[in-house]
Amino acid sequence: MEKIFTSLGVNPGVLLAQVVNFVLVLGILYLVAYKPLMKMFDERSKKIKESMEQAELIRDKAAQAEKEFEERIQAAAKEGQEIVGRAVRTGEEVRQKAQQEASKEAEVLIGKARREIQRERDGAIDELRKEFADLTVLAAEKVIDRSLDKKAHKEIIEKVLQDSTVIRKG
Numbered sequence: 040m041e042k043i044f045t046s047l048g049v050n051p052g053v054l055l056a057q058v059v060n061f062v063l064v065l066g067i068l069y070l071v072a073y074k075p076l077m078k079m080f081d082e083r084s085k086k087i088k089e090s091m092e093q094a095e096l097i098r099d100k101a102a103q104a105e106k107e108f109e110e111r112i113q114a115a116a117k118e119g120q121e122i123v124g125r126a127v128r129t130g131e132e133v134r135q136k137a138q139q140e141a142s143k144e145a146e147v148l149i150g151k152a153r154r155e156i157q158r159e160r161d162g163a164i165d166e167l168r169k170e171f172a173d174l175t176v177l178a179a180e181k182v183i184d185r186s187l188d189k190k191a192h193k194e195i196i197e198k199v200l201q202d203s204t205v206i207r208k209g
Contacts, residue, residue, distance in 0.1 A: 172196040 044051045172193045179192065 168197065168200050169193075171200075 041051055044054070175196055176189050176192045
């Protein structure tokens with residue numbers, strides 16, 4: 040076998056020394072570099088896993104916050120609609136109240152106008168009665184051709200007119 044190695048140009052003693060050196064270097068590297076590197080990779084893997092879990096937790100919190108935000112928006116929209124509804128109802132109430140006040144005011148004005156008309160009518164009737172009484176007395180004087188007591192005849196005529204008014208109203 041030594042001939043095979045020599046024919047290949049390999050020195051078996053040197054090969055054995057190199058194999059021993061390789062195993063020693065491999066052992067030293069395993070102890071010095073491989074274990075710390077593996078430990079560092081495990082820690083890095085653990086950190087990445089924790090980061091992924093935190094990212095998932097943050098994503099869940101963000102989804103929850105978005106859901107709460109949507110609920111608040113819906114609640115605010117509902118509240119806004121209620122406020123608008125209340126404003127519309129209040130406006131309608133104010134309009135109705137103003138309309139009622141205007142109707143009452145119109146009724147008061149109509150009542151005043153009717154009383155004024157009645158007062159003026161009564162005044163015109165009284166004036167007409169006085170003129171009628173005067174004309175009746177004058178006509179009677181002309182017919183009788185003598186002077187009558189104006190005051191007494193006015194009283195009689197007023198009494199007759201009042202009696203005739205009471206009879207017509209009754």
